[in-house]
Amino acid sequence: MLERVGVEDIDALFAGVPSSHLLQQDLDLEPALDEPRLMQHLTALSNRNAGAHMLTFLGGGMYRHHIPPAVDQLLQRSEFYTAYTPYQAELSQGTLQAIFEFQTVVCELFGVDVANASMYDGASSVAEAVLMARRIKRRDHIVVSGGLHPEYLDTVRSYIQGIDARDWIAVAPLGADGRTDWEAATSLITDKTAAVVVGYPNFFGCVEDLHLAKDAAESHGALLITATTEPYALSVVEAPGTCGADICVGEGQALAVPPQYGGPGVGLFGASQAFVRQMPGRLVGRTIDTDGQPGYVLTLSTREQHIRREKATSNICTNHGLIALAMGIRTAMLGKQGFIQAGERCMSAAHYLRKGLERLDGIELPYSAPVFNELVARFKNATASEVVARLAERDILAGVDLGRFRDDWKHDLLIAVTELHTRDDLDRLLGDLSP
Numbered sequence: 001m002l003e004r005v006g007v008e009d010i011d012a013l014f015a016g017v018p019s020s021h022l023l024q025q026d027l028d029l030e031p032a033l034d035e036p037r038l039m040q041h042l043t044a045l046s047n048r049n050a051g052a053h054m055l056t057f058l059g060g061g062m063y064r065h066h067i068p069p070a071v072d073q074l075l076q077r078s079e080f081y082t083a084y085t086p087y088q089a090e091l092s093q094g095t096l097q098a099i100f101e102f103q104t105v106v107c108e109l110f111g112v113d114v115a116n117a118s119m120y121d122g123a124s125s126v127a128e129a130v131l132m133a134r135r136i137k138r139r140d141h142i143v144v145s146g147g148l149h150p151e152y153l154d155t156v157r158s159y160i161q162g163i164d165a166r167d168w169i170a171v172a173p174l175g176a177d178g179r180t181d182w183e184a185a186t187s188l189i190t191d192k193t194a195a196v197v198v199g200y201p202n203f204f205g206c207v208e209d210l211h212l213a214k215d216a217a218e219s220h221g222a223l224l225i226t227a228t229t230e231p232y233a234l235s236v237v238e239a240p241g242t243c244g245a246d247i248c249v250g251e252g253q254a255l256a257v258p259p260q261y262g263g264p265g266v267g268l269f270g271a272s273q274a275f276v277r278q279m280p281g282r283l284v285g286r287t288i289d290t291d292g293q294p295g296y297v298l299t300l301s302t303r304e305q306h307i308r309r310e311k312a313t314s315n316i317c318t319n320h321g322l323i324a325l326a327m328g329i330r331t332a333m334l335g336k337q338g339f340i341q342a343g344e345r346c347m348s349a350a351h352y353l354r355k356g357l358e359r360l361d362g363i364e365l366p367y368s369a370p371v372f373n374e375l376v377a378r379f380k381n382a383t384a385s386e387v388v389a390r391l392a393e394r395d396i397l398a399g400v401d402l403g404r405f406r407d408d409w410k411h412d413l414l415i416a417v418t419e420l421h422t423r424d425d426l427d428r429l430l431g432d433l434s435p
Contacts, residue, residue: 129225
């Protein structure tokens with residue numbers, strides 16, 4: 001390599017780097033280990049991580065559901081594990097078919113006509129949906145429910161500020177039951193509003209009434225965008241597309257991979273057929289070849305790396321193909337009935353927990369709206385951070401301290417349950433939450 005570059009040695013290669021920035025001694029590295037000892041060392045280090053053995057009730061956009069080992073084994077097949085954006089797309093029939101099946105699952109979940117080949121995560125999906133609505137309606141103003149995930153709202157603001165310095169976002173307040181106050185929201189919607197964005201279920205676990213949301217959006221000809229952070233909720237609640245949502249987005253992590261340091265995620269994005277030309281990213285379709293055999297093609301790819309350049313609908317360079325594949329595999333294993341059964345177990349556990357919390361002194365449930373698998377507990381005599389710290393000493397991750405998002409939420413704890421929680425797990429949490 002040095003010979004091809006045209007220098008005599010490694011020092012000459014780095015001659016342009018100031019000597020004050022060069023390391024003047026050997027790196028202080030421990031002696032090399034053979035493979036068995038290295039694995040023992042890494043296992044010992046991983047066992048020092050707090051939380052590896054803890055009972056967890058964390059949620060807030062990332063959820064721990066059962067992922068069968070078969071999912072990971074199939075992902076590690078070389079034809080899947082190394083797959084990237086297929087630039088000679090039609091040569092990659094396996095990759096295209098996997099993406100097509102993923103799109104089909106998303107359409108069935110959301111009750112929409114079309115879905116794209118995935119986005120980075122739920123937050124970027126919401127932001128791209130807002131940009132899409134602005135293009136469709138040729139309007140700039142957005143009304144966002146106060147129940148939308150705060151980090152999703154931050155991401156939308158970041159996207160919009162990158163193209164328009166003005167703040168075009170109005171946040172609608174929540175009602176006493178934890179759902180959007182649609183009377184107040186309607187007063188914020190004008191003939192300049194492109195879309196209304198609502199969490200479904202919302203950040204506090206409450207299931208919004210999308211029929212009211214649709215009426216509010218249609219009052220001034222705006223589009224309705226729904227954001228679903230917990231896809232298992234769609235096993236028991238009505239699909240947003242069937243409720244009139246124009247663009248349905250969300251996070252598919254719960255159906256694909258376990259939570260891992262906040263990621264990776266896979267953004268879900270579906271919409272009405274009427275808006276397909278404005279969808280970001282790519283869309284895989286199925287056709288028939290000259291021999292009459294089914295084949296898969298990139299039906300739509302209106303991104304900047306392809307034909308439209310600066311007029312592209314999105315600058316997303318690829319989809320989260322590996323995680324999308326994991327979601328496709330997992331949903332195929334579940335099947336429709338298994339998906340519903342898992343969702344019913346989540347909801348049953350949440351209702352058991354809710355009744356238990358209602359009986360505890362010093363705790364109130366501020367929101368009365370229906371929930372799926374997540375709810376807020378408010379502590380009268382302690383902050384949520386204090387409760388989280390106290391239970392962590394007992395090997396329980398009690399939930400998400402909402403005070404990290406807003407100071408006036410510092411007494412609120414967001415607790416999530418899934419089909420993995422047993423009644424003993426719930427009783428243990430309730431017992432340790434008891435004053």
